[in-house]
Amino acid sequence: MNILVLGSGAREHSICWALKKSKKCEKLFCSPGNAGIEKIAECKFLNLNKKLQILNFCKKNSIDLVVIGPEEYLANGVSDYLQNKGIKTFGPVKKAAKLETSKSFAKSFLLKNEILTPKYHKFTSLNKALDYLNTVNFPIVIKADGLAAGKGVVICKNLNQAEDTVKLMMKKKKFGNAGEKIIIEEFIDGFEISYFSFIDKNTFLPLGYALDHKRAFDHDRGPNTGGMGCFTPSKKVSKNLEKKIIKNVIEKTFLGLKKENFIYRGILFFGLIIKNKEPYVIEYNVRFGDPECQTILRKLKTDFLEILSSITKDKLGEIKITNSRKSVVCVVLASKGYPESYEKEKLIPNLKKIKDNNRTIIFHAGTKTLSSNLVSNGGRVLSVTSIGKDIKEARKSAYKVLKKLNWKDGFYRKDIGFKNF
Numbered sequence: 099m100n101i102l103v104l105g106s107g108a109r110e111h112s113i114c115w116a117l118k119k120s121k122k123c124e125k126l127f128c129s130p131g132n133a134g135i136e137k138i139a140e141c142k143f144l145n146l147n148k149k150l151q152i153l154n155f156c157k158k159n160s161i162d163l164v165v166i167g168p169e170e171y172l173a174n175g176v177s178d179y180l181q182n183k184g185i186k187t188f189g190p191v192k193k194a195a196k197l198e199t200s201k202s203f204a205k206s207f208l209l210k211n212e213i214l215t216p217k218y219h220k221f222t223s224l225n226k227a228l229d230y231l232n233t234v235n236f237p238i239v240i241k242a243d244g245l246a247a248g249k250g251v252v253i254c255k256n257l258n259q260a261e262d263t264v265k266l267m268m269k270k271k272k273f274g275n276a277g278e279k280i281i282i283e284e285f286i287d288g289f290e291i292s293y294f295s296f297i298d299k300n301t302f303l304p305l306g307y308a309l310d311h312k313r314a315f316d317h318d319r320g321p322n323t324g325g326m327g328c329f330t331p332s333k334k335v336s337k338n339l340e341k342k343i344i345k346n347v348i349e350k351t352f353l354g355l356k357k358e359n360f361i362y363r364g365i366l367f368f369g370l371i372i373k374n375k376e377p378y379v380i381e382y383n384v385r386f387g388d389p390e391c392q393t394i395l396r397k398l399k400t401d402f403l404e405i406l407s408s409i410t411k412d413k414l415g416e417i418k419i420t421n422s423r424k425s426v427v428c429v430v431l432a433s434k435g436y437p438e439s440y441e442k443e444k445l446i447p448n449l450k451k452i453k454d455n456n457r458t459i460i461f462h463a464g465t466k467t468l469s470s471n472l473v474s475n476g477g478r479v480l481s482v483t484s485i486g487k488d489i490k491e492a493r494k495s496a497y498k499v500l501k502k503l504n505w506k507d508g509f510y511r512k513d514i515g516f517k518n519f
């Protein structure tokens with residue numbers, strides 16, 4: 099099969115890596131890709147807004163499967179367009195992507211389908227939102243309705259902070275249209291997990307989970323980021339809890355999608371907070387998470403290409419998933435200054451000296467090749483991903499590589515997977 103992967107993060111690098119392992123993978127293309135992906139796939143820049151350009155590329159290269167990584171492509175209707183033109187595509191259509199692109203849409207879907215989620219109110223009027231704040235207990239969670247690149251959620255400790263946040267979103271329009279509507283939500287005190295399930299028209303198939311570290315600095319300090327590292331599995335997640343997640347969250351969601359007549363062919367990410375052993379759905383993401391994807395795919399034993407390809411034919415029911423029992427830890431190496439401002443095109447001198455091995459793979463995110471040198475090209479730069487017999491062993495391998503990398507223009511958290519296992 100000839101495959102085109104869309105995206106440029108470590109998530110897409112790990113997707114390419116997993117696809118490449120399949121005997122059925124013939125030619126692998128990626129757009130736009132990065133310096134790591136370039137080594138295993140042919141990279142080509144295709145404009146996300148020029149769907150015809152993507153279609154023509156698919157026709158010219160006899161592409162049998164398009165795999166969409168980032169939400170922007172899904173929000174932009176790339177999956178609808180390609181599927182309508184007869185190209186098999188992994189990733190949901192725009193209507194179903196609304197589960198991620200509108201938090202208020204996701205909330206009403208959750209309520210309609212009787213799935214446990216924090217209590218909330220939706221506002222389109224600044225004054226009504228401000229009045230409401232006088233009636234709540236703190237902390238409270240304020241969320242911009244639309245896509246805000248992981249920055250549209252603020253946990254407010256007091257009235258002052260909450261008023262400022264609402265004004266920033268609705269009056270100063272910090273997130274543009276995404277903040278015209280907001281939701282104000284009950285704070286749930288528990289631990290967070292990211293759970294994943296494949297879905298096609300006929301069925302769903304749970305894949306697994308990872309625990310993400312969103313804050314920039316050790317001990318969960320500093321601003322929220324796209325994710326600084328994660329690990330799987332965790333002792334906190336019992337078989338019973340998983341059963342509950344599958345029955346009360348995934349199955350109900352799948353049936354809800356059916357009721358709405360949303361044809362969903364892809365992966366669905368359930369952002370959950372577990373409190374008193376009950377999973378609350380915090381959000382849906384309509385694609386793989388980054389860095390969760392890097393860890394989960396390293397445990398997957400089933401042929402990844404076969405899974406994706408069967409989903410596009412609505413034959414997911416024929417697949418059985420086998421995961422390794424080992425543990426995986428992923429530590430993100432980011433540019434100094436991330437998630438705020440940072441410099442690009444910084445040399446990563448030791449990277450070319452370090453070879454991937456059975457234990458550790460370095461997935462690239464913001465990297466590019468500049469006059470045959472590897473340089474940084476984004477906030478999150480590398481995902482060092484290690485597998486081991488337990489979390490401790492996997493952690494050890496990952497940090498050993500980070501030490502060797504010794505990148506003076508970057509930073510990483512030292513406590514990934516340190517607690518919770």
Ligand SMILES: Nc1ncnc2c1ncn2[C@@H]1O[C@H](COP(=O)(O)OP(=O)(O)O)[C@@H](O)[C@H]1O
Pocket residue numbers: 216239241247248249250251253283284285286287290312369371380381
């Ligand atoms: N109701 C809530 N209670 C406690 N923490 C929350 C709640 N909602 C969100 N959070 C925290 O904020 C983070 C971001 O919220 P989320 O809804 O996942 O938005 P996004 O990923 O789009 O930024 C979550 O990962 C979680 O840590």
Ligand SMILES: [Mg+2]
Pocket residue numbers: 369381
């Ligand atoms: Mg989230």
